[in-house]
Amino acid sequence: MVCIIHFTVEIIVLTQHDRYGEDGLRICDAFVNNQGVIHRWFRQWEARQIVQALGSIPSVVILSQVGITSVQIWKKVMTDVQDSFYRRHTPEQVLLAHANRIDFDHPDAIDMPLFAACLADLKSCKQTNIPIYSFSEHQRLEETQYLYGAAVIITEGILALHDPHLRALYDLKIFVQCDSDLMLARRIRRDVKERGRTVDGVLDQYLRYVKPSYDNFVLPTARHADIIVPGSDNSMATASRMSTPILPPPEPWQNLIVIPETPQLKGILTKLRDRTTSRADFIFFTDRLATFLVEKAMEHLPHKLRSVVTPIDVEYTGQELDGHLCGVSILRSGGPLEKGLRRVVHNMPIGSLLIQSEAKTGEPLLLHLALPVCIRERHRAEGTWVFLLDAQIGTAASAFMAIRILLDHGVRQDHIIFVTFLVAREGGIVVLRKAFPDVKIVCSAVDNYLTERWLECIDVEGEGVDSETAGRKVWAVEPGMGHIGDRYYL
Amino acid sequence: MVLQNAPTSQTTPASLPPSVFTLPQTAQLEALYTIIRDKDTSRGDFLFYSDRIIRLLVEEGLNHLPVVPKTVETPTGAIYEGVGFEGKICGVSILRAGEAMESGLREVCRSVRIGKILIQRDEETAQAKLFYSKLPPDIAQRYVLLLDPMLATGGSAMKAVEVIMEHGVPEERIIFINLISSPEGLKTFCGKYPALRVITGWIDQGLNEKAYIIPGLGDFGERRFEPSLFVCDDASDRRLRYCL
Numbered sequence: 035m036v037c038i039i040h041f042t043v044e045i046i047v048l049t050q051h052d053r054y055g056e057d058g059l060r061i062c063d064a065f066v067n068n069q070g071v072i073h074r075w076f077r078q079w080e081a082r083q084i085v086q087a088l089g090s091i092p093s094v095v096i097l098s099q100v101g102i103t104s105v106q107i108w109k110k111v112m113t114d115v116q117d118s119f120y121r122r123h124t125p126e127q128v129l130l131a132h133a134n135r136i137d138f139d140h141p142d143a144i145d146m147p148l149f150a151a152c153l154a155d156l157k158s159c160k161q162t163n164i165p166i167y168s169f170s171e172h173q174r175l176e177e178t179q180y181l182y183g184a185a186v187i188i189t190e191g192i193l194a195l196h197d198p199h200l201r202a203l204y205d206l207k208i209f210v211q212c213d214s215d216l217m218l219a220r221r222i223r224r225d226v227k228e229r230g231r232t233v234d235g236v237l238d239q240y241l242r243y244v245k246p247s248y249d250n251f252v253l254p255t256a257r258h259a260d261i262i263v264p265g266s267d268n269s270m271a272t273a274s275r276m277s278t279p280i281l282p283p284p285e286p287w288q289n290l291i292v293i294p295e296t297p298q299l300k301g302i303l304t305k306l307r308d309r310t311t312s313r314a315d316f317i318f319f320t321d322r323l324a325t326f327l328v329e330k331a332m333e334h335l336p337h338k339l340r341s342v343v344t345p346i347d348v349e350y351t352g353q354e355l356d357g358h359l360c361g362v363s364i365l366r367s368g369g370p371l372e373k374g375l376r377r378v379v380h381n382m383p384i385g386s387l388l389i390q391s392e393a394k395t396g397e398p399l400l401l402h403l404a405l406p407v408c409i410r411e412r413h414r415a416e417g418t419w420v421f422l423l424d425a426q427i428g429t430a431a432s433a434f435m436a437i438r439i440l441l442d443h444g445v446r447q448d449h450i451i452f453v454t455f456l457v458a459r460e461g462g463i464v465v466l467r468k469a470f471p472d473v474k475i476v477c478s479a480v481d482n483y484l485t486e487r488w489l490e491c492i493d494v495e496g497e498g499v500d501s502e503t504a505g506r507k508v509w510a511v512e513p514g515m516g517h518i519g520d521r522y523y524l
Numbered sequence: 525m526v527l528q529n530a531p532t533s534q535t536t537p538a539s540l541p542p543s544v545f546t547l548p549q550t551a552q553l554e555a556l557y558t559i560i561r562d563k564d565t566s567r568g569d570f571l572f573y574s575d576r577i578i579r580l581l582v583e584e585g586l587n588h589l590p591v592v593p594k595t596v597e598t599p600t601g602a603i604y605e606g607v608g609f610e611g612k613i614c615g616v617s618i619l620r621a622g623e624a625m626e627s628g629l630r631e632v633c634r635s636v637r638i639g640k641i642l643i644q645r646d647e648e649t650a651q652a653k654l655f656y657s658k659l660p661p662d663i664a665q666r667y668v669l670l671l672d673p674m675l676a677t678g679g680s681a682m683k684a685v686e687v688i689m690e691h692g693v694p695e696e697r698i699i700f701i702n703l704i705s706s707p708e709g710l711k712t713f714c715g716k717y718p719a720l721r722v723i724t725g726w727i728d729q730g731l732n733e734k735a736y737i738i739p740g741l742g743d744f745g746e747r748r749f750e751p752s753l754f755v756c757d758d759a760s761d762r763r764l765r766y767c768l
Binding site: 296297298300301303304307308309310318322325326329332333335337340342343344345346347348349350352353354355377378380485510511512513514515516517521 | 550551552554555557558559561562563564569572575576579580583586587589590591594596597598599600602603604606607608609631632634732736738739740741742743747
């Protein structure tokens with residue numbers, strides 16, 4: 035497996051942080067590798083080898099035409115044995131399938147356009163919803179599997195190289211050959227053991243469908259491969275980086291909205307900034323400020339006219355909110371804003387993104403995401419307004435990543451309203467402004483400084499700092515409120 | 525795109541008394557009023573959206589309280605020149621609709637003391653008459669947030685102010701908070717108490733022949749609390765229930 039090892043070394047450069055430039059635009063697509071492999075067991079084994087060898091890459095997706103789907107997020111491998119892309123069958127076809135009378139090895143059995151569409155979404159770093167096929171029912175299920183955030187995508191399937199649209203999406207194509215006798219022996223063993231078939235049935239299917247399909251459709255696709263395993267030429271396709279010019283920001287930036295400073299607001303901020311404020315007071319005033327901030331943020335949503343009749347039977351023409359709204363909180367520090375959001379918006383779906391800084395580099399990493407359904411489905415995401423919550427914007431690393439994730443899902447830039455307590459004037463806000471000029475930021479105060487500090491003496495940044503890495507340099511908003519998440523929760 | 529949606533129903537009399545303050549008239553605020561004015565709005569929604577307005581009103585009302593300069597040290601070791609809250613406050617609600625504003629008040633002012641006043645119209649004299657009051661003993665040293673959701677003719681509010689001032693609170697330390705007021709009521713009320721600040725969410729068109737606010741939102745207390753209590757329109761019966 036020399037080629038596999040070589041291959042892993044080459045793609046390791048494509049880590050998650052490299053996907054977006056300072057302008058917030060994608061600098062490279064997800065890397066798509068394909069294996070048109072003959073034997074499933076071998077395909078699975080090889081795919082897992084690759085995943086294991088990749089190790090430090092945050093997310094690898096193995097997308098299967100007719101095989102497994104496994105998703106690895108931070109070394110935890112979830113595996114669903116699902117054959118994904120078989121077409122939906124009519125009731126007659128289902129009966130035939132149960133009688134082994136359907137040729138599942140023919141290219142027409144697979145929904146190639148859907149496969150290509152899902153793969154194209156993932157490759158362009160967007161979310162996708164993968165169909166699920168049930169072997170026991172011989173039918174595509176209504177439910178789908180949501181996938182997002184793949185840095186490396188490995189597709190596998192005997193017909194993975196058949197469709198020209200699919201081939202156009204791959205960065206690297208590998209064809210793995212195997213001895214026919216071995217393939218048949220493994221097929222019999224698997225189908226009898228795992229799928230409860232008879233040897234006669236398996237052989238019947240093999241001679242009727244599998245072998246002709248291999249000769250007619252599978253073997254010829256080997257010529258499209260960059261690498262044939264066992265092969266001699268290990269030439270590589272590499273993803274190229276595109277550079278995008280950074281546009282000069284428009285002046286002034288009216289999308290940074292600081293709510294007017296009233297005596298009460300200044301009093302609340304004084305309470306929150308004071309290091310001697312008790313935890314009970316801190317929580318109370320945080321909730322009060324969050325409620326007020328969200329009320330102010332709501333003023334930036336569109337409204338339309340609405341007529342109602344009052345209880346004394348007078349007609350009144352007022353307004354109503356025009357648009358669907360949901361919240362996404364950047365954990366942990368977005369949490370202190372959630373109570374305010376709940377007080378202002380009835381039955382609000384609130385999703386979350388767990389973004390933590392990597393200890394060595396300080397780069398943000400997406401550890402977990404749970405987005406509301408209205409964002410997971412792209413056609414709904416396009417019409418959804420999102421309140422993105424985080425306690426403060428210092429370096430803006432996690433804000434940047436969170437906005438990028440929403441955009442990947444199809445949320446419009448001008449539909450994102452970032453609600454936060456504090457913004458550091460000279461901090462990452464400058465980068466955010468350049469990258470996402472249409473995102474609105476509603477905050478209660480802008481602080482003058484962002485200073486570098488040692489974590490052990492001071493806590494910083496609502497943006498997730500790992501407590502195990504005490505003693506390293508971090509960025510603090512000054513004068514700030516300290517670590518809002520810690521003061522609210524711990 | 526958003527803020528151009530100018531409010532359509534706000535009546536701002538040219539001669540608004542200087543002691544009257546309204547909330548910023550945003551499309552968002554008008555949407556809240558549209559919900560609570562709608563007779564088909566459920567009790568749950570009425571509660572939720574009227575609470576939102578009440579919180580905004582209380583936040584605005586508190587801005588009329590004094591603050592003093594205060595310097596604090598932040599957890600990062602920096603110095604911040606802020607302000608501290610000055611002066612004790614209490615709420616006084618006019619039963620029973622005013623009680624509906626208490627939860628909103630407590631969400632903004634934690635564990636604030638709340639006095640109560642019951643005022644009903646005396647059927648014989650047609651004047652507002654005090655039936656009951658229970659106020660904090662040290663009310664004379666406090667700022668008072670007077671709560672009553674609707675200012676129609678202003679009769680009961682003026683009676684309440686009279687009671688509070690009898691307890692030693694000067695006029696300028698009372699802030700009257702209501703959701704909807706009529707131009708007539710405002711004129712009468714501010715004519716009598718010019719130094720008393722009124723925070724109102726919305727100024728409606730006026731009063732009809734039954735002295736209901738038009739377009740209004742009906743009986744606030746009735747929509748907020750159990751409606752069966754108010755089925756009987758007989759004032760004496762209502763008085764009986766209150767006194768119990």
